[in-house]
Amino acid sequence: MTQTFKNTLTIKNLEKSFNDVMALNDISLEVQEGEFCSLLGASGSGKTTLLRVIAGFESPDKGSLEINGRNLNSLPIANRNIGMVFQNYALFPHMSVRENVAFGLEMQKLKKIDINTRVNEALKLVDLRNEATRFPNQLSGGQQQRVALARAIVIKPSLLLMDEPLGALDKNLRKEMQAQIKELHKNINATIIYVTHDQEEAMYLSDRIVLLDQGKIIQSGTCKELYSSPKNRMVANFLGECNFIKLEDGRNITIRPESFAVLDRKTSENGIEVTIKDLVFLGSYTKLIGSYNQQEITATFRSSDLNPNIRKLDKVHLIFNKECLINL
Amino acid sequence: MYIKTSKWSWLAVTPMMIFLLGIFVWPVFSFLMLSFGDSLSAPSFVHYQKIITTPIYRQIIFNTFNIALLVTIFSVIFSYPIVYLLANVSKRMRKFLFILVLLPFWTSALVRTTAWIVILQRKGILNEMLLFTGIFNEPISFIYNFSGVLIGMTHVLMPFVIFPLYAAYKNIDYSLIEAAESLGSKSYQTVKRLIIPLTMPGVIAGSIIVFMSAIGYYITPALMGGPKQTMIAMLIENNINRTLNWELAAALSSVLLFSTLILFIIFQKYFGFDNLLSSNSQKGSSQFYKRKEKFSPSKITMYFLGGLVCVFLIAPIVIVFPMSLSASPFLEFPPQEYSLRWYESFFSDNRWLRGLWNSLIAAAVTIAISLPIGTLAAVGVNEMKRKTRLWLETLFILPMVIPVIIFAISLFYFIAPLRLNNSAVTLGIAHSVLAMPFVFLTVSASLKNFNKNLELAAYSLGASWKTMFWRIMLPSITPGIIAGAIFAFIQSFDDVILALFLTNIKSRTLPRIMFEGVAHEIDPTIVAISGLLITLTVLLFAINALFASERENDPNI
Ligand SMILES: Nc1ncnc2c1ncn2[C@@H]1O[C@H](COP(=O)(O)OP(=O)(O)O)[C@@H](O)[C@H]1O
Ligand SMILES: [Mg+2]
Numbered sequence: 001m002t003q004t005f006k007n008t009l010t011i012k013n014l015e016k017s018f019n020d021v022m023a024l025n026d027i028s029l030e031v032q033e034g035e036f037c038s039l040l041g042a043s044g045s046g047k048t049t050l051l052r053v054i055a056g057f058e059s060p061d062k063g064s065l066e067i068n069g070r071n072l073n074s075l076p077i078a079n080r081n082i083g084m085v086f087q088n089y090a091l092f093p094h095m096s097v098r099e100n101v102a103f104g105l106e107m108q109k110l111k112k113i114d115i116n117t118r119v120n121e122a123l124k125l126v127d128l129r130n131e132a133t134r135f136p137n138q139l140s141g142g143q144q145q146r147v148a149l150a151r152a153i154v155i156k157p158s159l160l161l162m163d164e165p166l167g168a169l170d171k172n173l174r175k176e177m178q179a180q181i182k183e184l185h186k187n188i189n190a191t192i193i194y195v196t197h198d199q200e201e202a203m204y205l206s207d208r209i210v211l212l213d214q215g216k217i218i219q220s221g222t223c224k225e226l227y228s229s230p231k232n233r234m235v236a237n238f239l240g241e242c243n244f245i246k247l248e249d250g251r252n253i254t255i256r257p258e259s260f261a262v263l264d265r266k267t268s269e270n271g272i273e274v275t276i277k278d279l280v281f282l283g284s285y286t287k288l289i290g291s292y293n294q295q296e297i298t299a300t301f302r303s304s305d306l307n308p309n310i311r312k313l314d315k316v317h318l319i320f321n322k323e324c325l326i327n328l
Numbered sequence: 329m330y331i332k333t334s335k336w337s338w339l340a341v342t343p344m345m346i347f348l349l350g351i352f353v354w355p356v357f358s359f360l361m362l363s364f365g366d367s368l369s370a371p372s373f374v375h376y377q378k379i380i381t382t383p384i385y386r387q388i389i390f391n392t393f394n395i396a397l398l399v400t401i402f403s404v405i406f407s408y409p410i411v412y413l414l415a416n417v418s419k420r421m422r423k424f425l426f427i428l429v430l431l432p433f434w435t436s437a438l439v440r441t442t443a444w445i446v447i448l449q450r451k452g453i454l455n456e457m458l459l460f461t462g463i464f465n466e467p468i469s470f471i472y473n474f475s476g477v478l479i480g481m482t483h484v485l486m487p488f489v490i491f492p493l494y495a496a497y498k499n500i501d502y503s504l505i506e507a508a509e510s511l512g513s514k515s516y517q518t519v520k521r522l523i524i525p526l527t528m529p530g531v532i533a534g535s536i537i538v539f540m541s542a543i544g545y546y547i548t549p550a551l552m553g554g555p556k557q558t559m560i561a562m563l564i565e566n567n568i569n570r571t572l573n574w575e576l577a578a579a580l581s582s583v584l585l586f587s588t589l590i591l592f593i594i595f596q597k598y599f600g601f602d603n604l605l606s607s608n609s610q611k612g613s614s615q616f617y618k619r620k621e622k623f624s625p626s627k628i629t630m631y632f633l634g635g636l637v638c639v640f641l642i643a644p645i646v647i648v649f650p651m652s653l654s655a656s657p658f659l660e661f662p663p664q665e666y667s668l669r670w671y672e673s674f675f676s677d678n679r680w681l682r683g684l685w686n687s688l689i690a691a692a693v694t695i696a697i698s699l700p701i702g703t704l705a706a707v708g709v710n711e712m713k714r715k716t717r718l719w720l721e722t723l724f725i726l727p728m729v730i731p732v733i734i735f736a737i738s739l740f741y742f743i744a745p746l747r748l749n750n751s752a753v754t755l756g757i758a759h760s761v762l763a764m765p766f767v768f769l770t771v772s773a774s775l776k777n778f779n780k781n782l783e784l785a786a787y788s789l790g791a792s793w794k795t796m797f798w799r800i801m802l803p804s805i806t807p808g809i810i811a812g813a814i815f816a817f818i819q820s821f822d823d824v825i826l827a828l829f830l831t832n833i834k835s836r837t838l839p840r841i842m843f844e845g846v847a848h849e850i851d852p853t854i855v856a857i858s859g860l861l862i863t864l865t866v867l868l869f870a871i872n873a874l875f876a877s878e879r880e881n882d883p884n885i
Contacts, residue, residue: 055506055510056509056510057506057509057510077506077509077510078509078510078512078513078514079512080510081512082510083510084506084507084510086503086506086507088501088503090501090503090504090506090507092504092507092508092521092522093504093526094525094526103508103511103513103521104511104512107511107512107513107514107517108512151507151511152510155511155512
């Protein structure tokens with residue numbers, strides 16, 4: 001157990017400002033070896049800045065960074081052994097795929113044979129062996145993305161940083177690449193810090209999610225923790241949808257749309273009567289939008305569970321279980 | 329609608345086509361045909377044979393290419409530090425440095441040469457300084473030899489490398505450099521593996537232009553070199569004026585022109601000439617994240633070298649002013665005593681004033697001809713299909729490419745029998761050939777920036793093409809036209825070579841009189857005139873910048 005904790009990234013009280021903007025505000029974070037940690041947050045929340053400080057592209061105003069208990073602050077970028085996948089890939093346009101991937105190993109002055117072996121391994125891992133002699137502009141977006149990945153992992157970094165690596169890809173390709181990244185993470189058992197603003201992507205990939213807002217960590221934990229016990233409304237809204245309802249008796253409740261059951265009459269205390277404003281069929285599930293005391297309520301149901309006879313403007317009861325409520 | 333504009337566009341380019349074909353292409357062609365002997369049906373190649381078999385000619389051709397190559401290499405090496413400086417300083421400073429880079433280019437060859445002679449001659453400023461420091465105890469000959477030619481030519485041709493290199497450098501996505509660093513690359517490795525290969529296209533583009541221009545140079549090697557640095561252009565001139573061997577001169581011109589055209593075609597094919605004057609570059613996509621680098625020894629070294637190159641570029645231009653204010657009849661630095669006597673001497677000497685008057689006439693004629701014709705051609709070409717456009721553009725910028733000496737001799741050969749030479753007006757017409765490409769290019773550039781939707785909006789509101797042109801298009805391309813006028817003026821006002829062939833003692837221009845002076849001994853009046861000319865250039869630059877910056881604020885762009 002103690003072995004595992006050796007390769008921990010420890011960030012303490014990090015601060016970074018640009019002119020007046022406080023891009024990072026008292027960030028403290030620990031990432032364990034082999035962990036897949038996602039930084040999630042709206043645009044401008046400081047995700048890229050945090051990544052760039054870790055990589056050494058920016059120096060922090062305050063605070064410390066350690067890997068294996070070794071302080072990174074004064075270590076030059078070239079000596080950090082941190083792999084980085086850039087949002088725009090940053091492939092060297094004048095080098096072939098093979099040359100791109102070999103670059104980091106050449107910097108380490110390895111022997112030609114060793115370089116070749118490791119480049120081949122990396123290219124195999126991202127399934128690009130047949131494209132080795134091509135140049136970046138001859139590759140599709142997904143392929144470029146994989147070259148960037150191979151180039152970063154081939155140096156066996158102690159930490160792999162990815163800044164919205166799938167941001168430029170279309171939706172289907174993104175799904176495919178997510179699966180590949182997840183697979184890769186398992187295979188090489190790398191410690192990864194992954195930046196995204198897509199909550200689904202973060203939940204699919206991560207062991208842990210760190211939610212950032214205006215340069216501050218709002219909450220950090222496993223996907224389940226963040227989803228079922230968000231710390232505040234913002235977190236609750238950011239991961240999935242959420243209803244904030246003021247009941248007739250004055251109580252405020254917070255509840256996820258999928259925590260409701262629908263009945264045509266009142267059976268228990270824990271229910272609200274809503275008028276259906278819209279029913280949106282979304283395939284496997286259906287979204288019900290209703291109004292309750294001038295508040296908009298969203299509820300989702302498996303399409304097959306829903307009574308086919310209910311219509312717009314019907315009045316229905318939405319029942320919830322006390323255990324499903326979120327405590328804010 | 330569409331058909332109508334295309335008819336218009338041909339009408340618009342016709343004047344420039346006729347003008348260039350009649351006054352430029354045809355005379356040059358007729359002159360070059362001389363090289364094949366009298367009868368066209370049985371062309372003779374004796375003159376070409378003579379060039380190949382005569383060792384001195386071979387030597388001169390070799391010299392020419394050798395000098396051009398070295399000038400190119402020096403231009404590239406010196407450009408890197410200044411480009412690094414340009415890319416890293418503040419926006420304001422960058423604007424200033426750009427002007428610094430361009431000033432030598434837009435300063436008359438004679439002014440530059442005068443200044444270099446003042447600095448570099450045996451009793452010049454540099455030698456005095458070196459002697460003073462005690463590093464050397466004898467003056468060094470910097471000038472009237474190989475180093476003189478290299479210094480003079482590199483000085484003026486460097487901007488051709490600096491601009492494309494700067495564009496290429498700025499286009500490097502900064503995240504590439506960060507990627508390299510995160511992969512363990514040290515800064516020298518990043519330079520070797522990334523910066524140099526990625527800026528290579530810019531360097532090659534610039535190098536071709538430098539080399540191409542250098543092989544046709546006349547004034548600088550004639551004034552700053554020694555007998556051993558004779559270049560082809562000087563040999564051609566010698567054959568016309570001394571040995572009177574027109575056929576041989578024509579053959580030599582053909583060789584020079586052929587080399588120039590080959591380089592020009594290569595350049596057009598891969599780069600395109602019209603991009604050269606504008607230093608516009610797209611910004612690297614992650615400029616925002618470019619961090620402020622700490623001062624490292626390598627950065628300080630680059631800054632220092634960049635500063636040195638700046639001094640090299642600007643020193644001869646700055647030095648002229650204190651020198652011109654010296655009271656002494658000998659060129660000395662720093663002057664013992666200051667006075668305006670050399671300026672007075674200029675304004676009270678009829679010889680100089682007549683020269684000034686002739687220069688002004690020629691420049692006025694140049695602007696009057698080249699501005700409307702060049703503008704019209706640019707508007708016409710802008711409407712055309714890509715392919716036609718490329719051909720016309722190539723024809724229209726040809727006068728910038730072909731060595732002026734060839735054009736000058738051809739025109740002389742063409743019009744001397746008609747007794748049309750020896751007049752400032754004729755000279756102005758000839759200068760129009762040189763100036764028109766500049767007008768064409770500057771107006772074309774502003775047309776490219778002209779928002780096509782404005783034109784369509786005008787049509788949709790019921791405007792005819794004519795109304796649209798006068799009310800919408802012309803006002804928004806005015807800065808380009810003004811820049812064209814300024815360039816046209818400078819082209820005419822600075823020219824020596826055409827003036828040498830097309831004017832006589834009565835009609836000679838200011839630069840020609842200066843040339844005759846510099847070739848013998850520099851009279852301080854020439855330095856004073858140089859000061860005036862530099863002031864004029866800077867003023868014109870400022871006017872241009874004023875209009876250009878107004879344009880930058882225009883929300884339509
Ligand atoms: N180099 C910089 N100069 C000035 N401001 C910056 C710079 N980098 C980031 N910022 C500012 O810091 C804040 C966080 O930016 P960033 O880390 O890029 O956010 P995210 O990646 O989460 O979208 C933003 O307000 C941004 O404007
Ligand atoms: Mg970002």
